[in-house]
Amino acid sequence: MRVVGIAGSPRREGNSTTLLETALEVAREQGHTTKSFVARRMKVQPCIACEGCKRGPKCVVDDDMHDIYAAMARADTLVVATPIYYYAASGWLKAVVDRTYGLLDRESRPRIAPGKKLYVITAQEESDRADGAVVVRQLERAFAWLGMEPAGSIIATGLDEAGAVLERPDLLQAARELITNGPSG
Numbered sequence: 025m026r027v028v029g030i031a032g033s034p035r036r037e038g039n040s041t042t043l044l045e046t047a048l049e050v051a052r053e054q055g056h057t058t059k060s061f062v063a064r065r066m067k068v069q070p071c072i073a074c075e076g077c078k079r080g081p082k083c084v085v086d087d088d089m090h091d092i093y094a095a096m097a098r099a100d101t102l103v104v105a106t107p108i109y110y111y112a113a114s115g116w117l118k119a120v121v122d123r124t125y126g127l128l129d130r131e132s133r134p135r136i137a138p139g140k141k142l143y144v145i146t147a148q149e150e151s152d153r154a155d156g157a158v159v160v161r162q163l164e165r166a167f168a169w170l171g172m173e174p175a176g177s178i179i180a181t182g183l184d185e186a187g188a189v190l191e192r193p194d195l196l197q198a199a200r201e202l203i204t205n206g207p208s209g
């Protein structure tokens with residue numbers, strides 16, 4: 025199985041990134057191939073709605089998003105992780121999500137094979153899990169355009185400083201079990 029991760033936190037040691045990397049580490053232990061992207065380290069321009077991807081075979085904006093397109097096309101499983109910023113996904117991740125428009129043809133049919141599994145990880149400071157759930161739902165709806173199937177999520181609450189998740193064995197364990205068991209937790 026090929027697993028692709030996309031980290032939406034701009035922080036080194038970001039909590040959502042640590043949970044993502046923990047999940048990918050387990051996938052590797054189980055013999056799967058993994059590849060991860062950190063949105064902040066890439067040049068991904070927000071979608072400019074030029075519709076070039078509908079007139080031609082692919083997105084015409086020439087930047088690092090094409091590396092993500094290629095990895096998503098090959099992947100069996102996608103794991104996206106994001107901090108909650110003002111009750112939404114980070115702008116870093118949102119730019120990537122909007123650019124997946126380039127993977128839809130002029131009839132809005134996916135240019136990549138359907139049936140890939142989608143996992144979502146969110147990290148937030150406040151305790152209300154409903155805030156993370158909104159973002160999980162939004163990302164699941166967005167990636168449903170590409171025929172992806174929700175397979176599990178982690179809504180991590182009570183996390184502020186980078187690295188705080190290392191003191192949360194419950195969340196680290198949920199990350200270890202995410203791809204194998206697909207829990208919603």
Ligand SMILES: Cc1cc2nc3c(=O)[nH]c(=O)nc-3n(C[C@H](O)[C@H](O)[C@H](O)COP(=O)(O)O)c2cc1C
Nearest residue numbers: 033038039040107108109110111148149150183184
């Ligand atoms: C710009 C900004 C906006 C934030 N908005 C929220 C918010 O709406 N709700 C919340 O619970 N935490 C909010 N936080 C806190 C982060 O979600 C929290 O620190 C989280 O652990 C960050 O994830 P990361 O460690 O993966 O970067 C915000 C932090 C920043 C920097």
